[in-house]
Amino acid sequence: MKHKIVVTAIPCGIDLLVTATAEDGEIIARHICSKEANIDHDTGFTSDWQHDKYDKYYPDGWELIKGAIITEGPELATEDLTCPFCGDIGYDKYGLKWHLMHSCDDYENTEEE
Numbered sequence: 001m002k003h004k005i006v007v008t009a010i011p012c013g014i015d016l017l018v019t020a021t022a023e024d025g026e027i028i029a030r031h032i033c034s035k036e037a038n039i040d041h042d043t044g045f046t047s048d049w050q051h052d053k054y055d056k057y058y059p060d061g062w063e064l065i066k067g068a069i070i071t072e073g074p075e076l077a078t079e080d081l082t083c084p085f086c087g088d089i090g091y092d093k094y095g096l097k098w099h100l101m102h103s104c105d106d107y108e109n110t111e112e113e
């Protein structure tokens with residue numbers, strides 16, 4: 001039987017934080033998507049992106065399931081955002097974007113793994 005990997009998204013500043021979660025609740029992959037239309041590609045529905053991480057976690061087979069994709073929420077209105085990767089606090093939505101692109105070590109580590 002194939003293991004299920006559930007992809008969900010929540011607002012993260014001006015972008016979306018997309019998470020791929022294993023059946024046991026472990027987060028296998030996290031990714032920032034600039035828009036909802038990129039999710040299928042960036043999480044591996046329509047590409048091989050992240051597949052190495054999924055293969056490593058479930059060597060005997062897996063399938064991707066689309067979970068809740070939330071593209072708007074109260075997080076977008078706040079000016080006091082927390083980086084979901086390194087936990088730094090106090091960003092507004094544009095500041096968080098800049099931080100992820102330029103100064104977040106944990107985000108870069110996630111990408112390179």
Ligand SMILES: [Zn+2]
Pocket residue numbers: 083084085086087088099100103104105106107
């Ligand atoms: Zn960070």
